[in-house]
Amino acid sequence: MPKVVDKAKMRGEILDAAMKVFVEKGYHASSVSDVARAASLAKGTLYIYFDGKDAMTKAIVDRHFAMLEDRITQGQTCETLDAFLDELNRTMDISTEQASFLRVFFEVFGPSFASEDFSQHVARFFDRLGAHYANQISHLQERKQVAEHYEAASIGRALASMMDGVVLHMSLFDITRRRHSRLVREAISMLGAGLRPASASND
Amino acid sequence: MPKVVDKAKMRGEILDAAMKVFVEKGYHASSVSDVARAASLAKGTLYIYFDGKDAMTKAIVDRHFAMLEDRITQGQTCETLDAFLDELNRTMDISTEQASFLRVFFEVFGPSFASEDFSQHVARFFDRLGAHYANQISHLQERKQVAEHYEAASIGRALASMMDGVVLHMSLFDITRRRHSRLVREAISMLGAGLRPASASND
DNA sequence: ATTTATAATGACCAGCTGGTCATTAAAAGT
DNA sequence: ACTTTTAATGACCAGCTGGTCATTATAAAT
16 A cells, blocks of 8 residues: 555665766765755655765765676686786776766765775775786786786786776876877786787787 | 064964874864864964965865975986886885875865866876876887887876876775785886887896 | 555754954064 | 064854654555
């Protein structure tokens, strides 16, 4: 007899609206009322679906990282260095909305908001990304595609940081896609040359 | 006849206090009153020296970037690739207080606070850093220390992004100095191998 | 139509914010 | 000691925040 709604869908829609507001106004400048307006709901309604602004924020971040995680997991083990470099390339080719997310994320990710476990959550994500790269490197070392003297774990984690740096700069500063592509191309070329064992060249 | 104080010094001390509070409590969670308490001054006094919280923040960031700028400018042109790699190494070996700054900075650097020109200010800093690296690369290319096919400008800017990524991860996540050093060592080794022309090795 | 259980509402609140300003304290010159 | 000019103070304010809850609307089952 009761009225019934798709709660999961609702939550999703609220998060979408919240994200939209945050991107436009900035996270700390956005009030819960702003989000409510954007979602065409009353403020009180939001509190039915989320415990508060923080909980909403955490949900947004969780959702985003779950999506990224999926992406990574999908990637198969590369059999050649070039294939791996291609993967790196794809990782750095982020969409506009991902760039927007990053802007907001970095406003959120600070001592004011980030709880200990929240921050570890993100840290672990990058550790997993680093481990993923490390696996690839390690595999490529066995196949003599990458110089053996590299410590796969360290290189993998370093690559994760470096990729993040490039993506971040592209997102935060006004680097055109054209310029970004050129940077990425050169960077990948340099990384490739650095990883390759002192033997076969590639162009 | 009037009472007189060293205003510049005062401003500096207030910024120090502010920075301390921001690092401990987080930027957005810190109130002007908090800063006043930390500086052992009344709230009103702060408004004598700064137009408001935003102005204070901008001053902190300006001061920090001016310091970094100095550092860069000091660096001389490197005559060998190894010398350049050493410079990169030093750049990534940041102090604990710089790491703290970064945490705060990223909380500040978002749509909520960052004005257009503020954000451009930072963007230009990294462009200058990139240009500095590009110069070094270019010079090393003339000296046949770096493969000629690289586009110095792009590589330089990419390096700036990548360095930033590594430093950021070290600052934001709980990466121990030990691990950080290992990451940096491997990364530098990879970059070095990537830049070097296909000829003389180096270990 | 009526019932019923859930969903949605928005006026309301306590608390805190950045910012002001009439008042008081302090140092330098006489 | 007294004056003068600037420095410092902190109670105060308007405005906005996240969050609540008594009330009303809604849809399903009878």
